[in-house]
Amino acid sequence: MRDAYDLVIRGGAIVDGTGAPSRPGDVAVRDGRIAAVGNLVQGAGAAAEIDASGLVVSPGFIDVHCHDDIALINIPGVEFKTAQGVATLVCGNCGLGAAPANEQFRQFYARGTEGVLGPVEEFTWRSHREFYDTVRAAKPSANAAFLAAHGTIRIAVMGLDRGPPSDEQMAVMKEHVREAMDAGAVGLSSGLIYVPGTFARTEELIELARVVEKYGGLYVSHIRNEGSGLLDAVAEAIHIGEEAGVPVQLSHHKASGEANFGLTEQSLPLIDEARARGVGVTMDAYPYVAASTALVAIARGGRLAPGLDPHDVLIASVKHQHEYEGKRVDEIASMMDLPVEDAVQRLLREEENTPVAVMFVMDEVDVRRVLQHPQCMIGSDGLPSPTGKPHPRLYGTFPRVLGRYVREEGLLSLEEGVRRMTSLPAQTFKLTDRGEVREGYWADLVVFDPAAIIDTGTYEDPRQYPRGISSVLVNGQLVVVDGSPRQVGAGQVLARG
Ligand SMILES: [Zn+2]
Known part of the structure; x- marks a missing residue:
C-alpha cells in the first residue's frame, strides 16, 4: 500500500x-x-x-530579479540559487532576455552579452515559446518565470537604431510581446541605462506596456537613472504604468553615487503617493552596498560614468585575462601602466566587451531604508558568470537578509522578511499556488x-x-x-x- x-x-x-x-x-x-x-x-x-x-x-524563496535565463540551460542545477533556499527564478530582467533570438540579436549577443548571461553554444530557439521549451528540456532544479525583455525585442526588430520605431517596427515589437505573453510571460521588463533600452522614449514603453495590460502582466524596470536623476526616473516608470494601466516593479531600487546618498528618502514617498492613487507600485532590492553590471554599460568609450571613482570599481569577470578578476580598475591601470581611461578601453577591447564590474556606489542607510519598505521584495540581481569573482549576491542574497538584517539587526521580523521573499512576489508576479505554506499549494519549501x-x-x-x-x-x-x-x-x- x-x-x-x-x-x-x-x-x-x-x-x-x-x-x-x-x-x-x-x-x-x-x-x-x-x-x-x-x-x-x-x-x-x-x-x-x-x-x-x-x-x-x-x-521556497522567489528571486524576483534574476539573470539566469541562459544559466538555466548551462547550469541546470542553479546550485548558487537553490542553496540559498530559492525555488523560483524570475528571469528576463533589465530589458535583457534570450528571445526573440533572431540573427540581429544573436550578433548583438556575441558582442559581449555572454559576459553577463553566460555563453550560448548554439541558439537552438527563436521565439519566446521555443526558448521556454528549451529551458524545460534542460530540466533545471528551480522553477523559472520569464519577463518579455524590451531591449532584446528592440534589437531583434530595430538593431541598434537610436530613433523611435516606425509604425511598422512598433507593430512587430508588439507582436513579440504578445507572443511572449501568450507563451506565459509574467510581464515586460526594460533596462533604460543600457543599449538599446536607453534609446527608447517613454511613449514607446507605454505602448508596449499596453500589450501586457491585456494579459494582466506587469511592467518591471531598471529605470533610466539611479543617481542624480533618480526621482525623475522613478516618476517616469510610475507614469508608464499609470498610462498603460499596469502595475510597476522598480528593479534593484537604490540611490547610486555618493552625491546622491539619501535620495531614497524622497524616492520611496513617490511610490507611496502612486500607491495611494491606486497605481500598483512595488520594488525589489539586494542587501549590499555594491552594484554590478557590464563594464561597458558604465564606461562607454573607456570613460567611467560621472562620479565613479576607479578605486570603487572592481572587475568581477572577464573572458580571457583572468589575472584581472578581483582587481580594482585603478590597480589594473597600474598593471597596464596606462591612464585609467586607456586601461579601461584596452580591457573592453581585449575582452570583447565581456567584463562585468562590481561598483561600490551605495550607502548602507539607503539600503536599509529600501529593505524596510513593506513593498520591497528581495531580488538577487546575480550575474551567473561561469568564471571569475561574481558579486557575492549571486550566492548570498537571501541568507544575508535573514541573517544580517532580520536576526542581527532586527530591521524586519522573521515573518516579514520571509513574506518579502515569498507571498509578496508570488502575488505581484501572479505565480499561482506558490509563496505560502498552505494546503494545496506547490511544495516549494x-x-x-x-x-x-x-x-x-x-x-x-x-x-x-x-x-x-x-x-x-x-x-x-x-x-x-x-x-x-x-x-x-x-x-x-x-x-x-
Ligand atoms: Zn538592472
Missing part, C-alpha cells in the same frame, strides 16, 4: 509566508503539493521524514535554522554556499539535502496566473 504522504517535515516552526506569526506544526507533501499543514499524528504513513525541530519551515542562517561569500571569495539552510524542496522534490545542493530536474517553467 502506498504511504499517505511522500514526505513529512516534522516539528518545525512554520513561517507561512503571509507575515502571520510562526506556529509549530508539520508539513506533509504528496505528489508535488502540500497535502497537509498542522499537527499530524505520528505514524501517519510517510515515505520519508525530515526532523525540523528547532528549525523554521517556510515557502525551505527548512532553515533562524539562529544560524547567513551568507558566507565575500567580494574576494564570493562562490560560497550559505550556512543554516538544511533542506530545500521544489515541487515536492529535495534539491538541497543537509545543506548540499544537488541537480534534480524538479523545476517547472511557470506561466502567469
